[in-house]
Amino acid sequence: MYQGGRELREENSEPFDFKAPSIDYLLLTHAHLDHCGRIPLLAKRGFKGEIIATAASLELARLVMLDSAGLQEEEARYQTRKAQRRRGGRKGDIEPLYTTLDALNCFELMGRHASYDQALQLAPGIKATFIDAGHILGSASILLSLEEHGRHQSLLFSGDLGYSGRAILRDPTPPPEVDAVVMETTYGDRLHKQLQPSIDELYEVINETLARGGNVIIPTFALERAQEIIYYLREGVENGQIKYYTNVFLDSPMAISATEIFERHPECFDNETLKLSADGSDCFAMPGLHFTRETAESMAINQINGGAVIMAGSGMCTGGRVRHHLKHNLWGKQNSVVFVGYAANGTLARRIIDGAKKVRIYGEEINVNASVHTIGGFSAHADQAELLAWHKQTGNPKTTFLVHGEDSSMQAFAKQLNNTQVEIPVLYQEYELGVD
Known part of the structure; x- marks a missing residue:
């Protein structure tokens, strides 16, 4: 699913350059x-094959696709x-990209659950092995072991890669x-700020904002980021680094459901998180934490003039409840907005990050007077x-295909690779593997 400006959104409805019924497997x-946002469209256009992923990914994907279908209809x-x-x-109705029924129909195509490091036979000559990518719950890189006419090739899809040392x-x-x-x-073109200084900065912004009587708005991705921030907020309260009692609102039905899914999949947790659970602690619970599913509860939050941390989707502010909270808080100098994730070009989040003095939300011009922080x-x-270190471990692959990044990022990363032939494919470009 393309996310960003209008042109990208329009690309979502373009015809595929392949026949959907001809696809046997979707990994x-x-x-x-x-990554999963157009699976209902694929099924709507005739895909009848098997969808394979880890158990956690399939459960989360159902949640994401249903939410997306509702947004398409809205x-x-x-x-x-x-x-x-x-x-x-x-009259003249405009059709959604796909409907809730389309999303429900594609659930029937969800087949085998992949377990990490265990090969699945897809077809003669094709095996797939899912490898923990450490990105979000259930995420995987996928190794394809391929054999055709006596030739053998191994092809590794990175998926989205996480990095070492994160919580959960x-x-x-x-x-x-x-x-x-x-x-x-x-x-591929930059380094992240280190994690611990980022956690410390989050605590500092919260303390400063609460001290001046403001609210902290955190546009939050429902999967992983919401759970991770709750984890660190709990730690901050427990160790006294968050100095003020505060009400924390997770104002996202999707993030609340995702948190429940997290708790059902401890097989993905690191040892520290497993130890917390074994000790009887809930890493997603803290004093003053409120899960607000209902619309009326969300609207009531906008009556709070200070002392609250409000986490709401979407992370890029392209939709969801966070836009209402921004409308009610962006203009206040006492408030803060904290971005803790990627913001694509053309999104409201990127415009605020880039220093816009005014933004339009629900048809109204809103002054940006709140403190804006990007962590x-x-x-x-x-x-x-981390990407270079991961690639180095793949040995000396004959070819490396760079995808899923802005052009400047791909070009910068390509310059760092000297042990492989680099290709930056365009959409639907085809390659034959194992041919000199």
């Missing part, structure tokens, strides 16, 4: 919207009303040596150093 690396209704006003009330999840599993690699380059150390993506 899902993880459940973020940009956007279609809004655009229909808008078009009818322009046409003087004449295990570190990424080192990859094997392979013949070819397809790898992400989201942060990069919480990213769930590996940075350039």
Whole structure:
């Protein structure tokens, strides 16, 4: 699913350059919207094959796709009303990209649950092995072992890679040596701020904002980031680094459901998180934490003039409840907005980060007077150093295909690779492996 400006969104509805019914298997690396968001469209266009992912990814993907379908339907209704006003009330419905029924239909295609490091036979000559990518719950890199006419090739898809030392999840599993690699380059041109200074900065922003009587708004991705921030807020309260009692609102039905899914999949947790559970502690619970599912509860938060930490989706502010909270808090000098994740070009989050003095939210111009903070150390993506270290462990692959990054990021990362032939493919470009 493309996310960002209008042109990118329009690309979501473009025809595929392949016949959907011809696909036998869909191997899902993880459940973020940009990776699974068009699976219902694929099924709507005739895909009847098997969807394979880890158990945690399949459960999260159901949640993400249902949420996306609801947003598609809501956007279609809004655009229909808008078009009818322009046409003087004449009818003419605008269709959503896909519906809730389309999302439910594709659930029937979810097949085998992949276990880390255990090969699955897909077809004669094709085995797939899912390797822990440490990115979000259930995320994986996927190794394909291929044999055709006596030729053998190993092809590794990085998926989105996490990095070492984060809370909750295990570190990424080192990859094997392979013949070819397809790898992400989201942060291929930069290094992240270190994690502990980022945690300290979060506590500092919260303390300063609460001291001046303001609210802290944290646009939050529902998967991983929300759970990770709650984890660190709990630690900050327990060790006294958050100095003021505060009400923390997780104002995202999707993030609340995702947190419940997290608690059902301890097989993905690192030893520290498992030890907390064994000791009877809940790493996702703290005094003053409120889960707000209902719309009325969310609206009531906007009556709070200070002393609250409000976490709401979406992380890029492209939709969801966070836009309401920004509308009610961006103009206040006493408030703070903290971005703890990636913001694509063309999104409201990126405009605020880039220093916009005014932004339009729900048709209203809002002055940006709140303090704006970007804390990069919480990213769930590996940075350039981690990506290079991961790639080095793949040996000397004949070819490395760079994908999933802005052009500047891919070009910068390509310059760092000297042990492989680098390709930066365009959409639907085809390659033949193992041919000199």
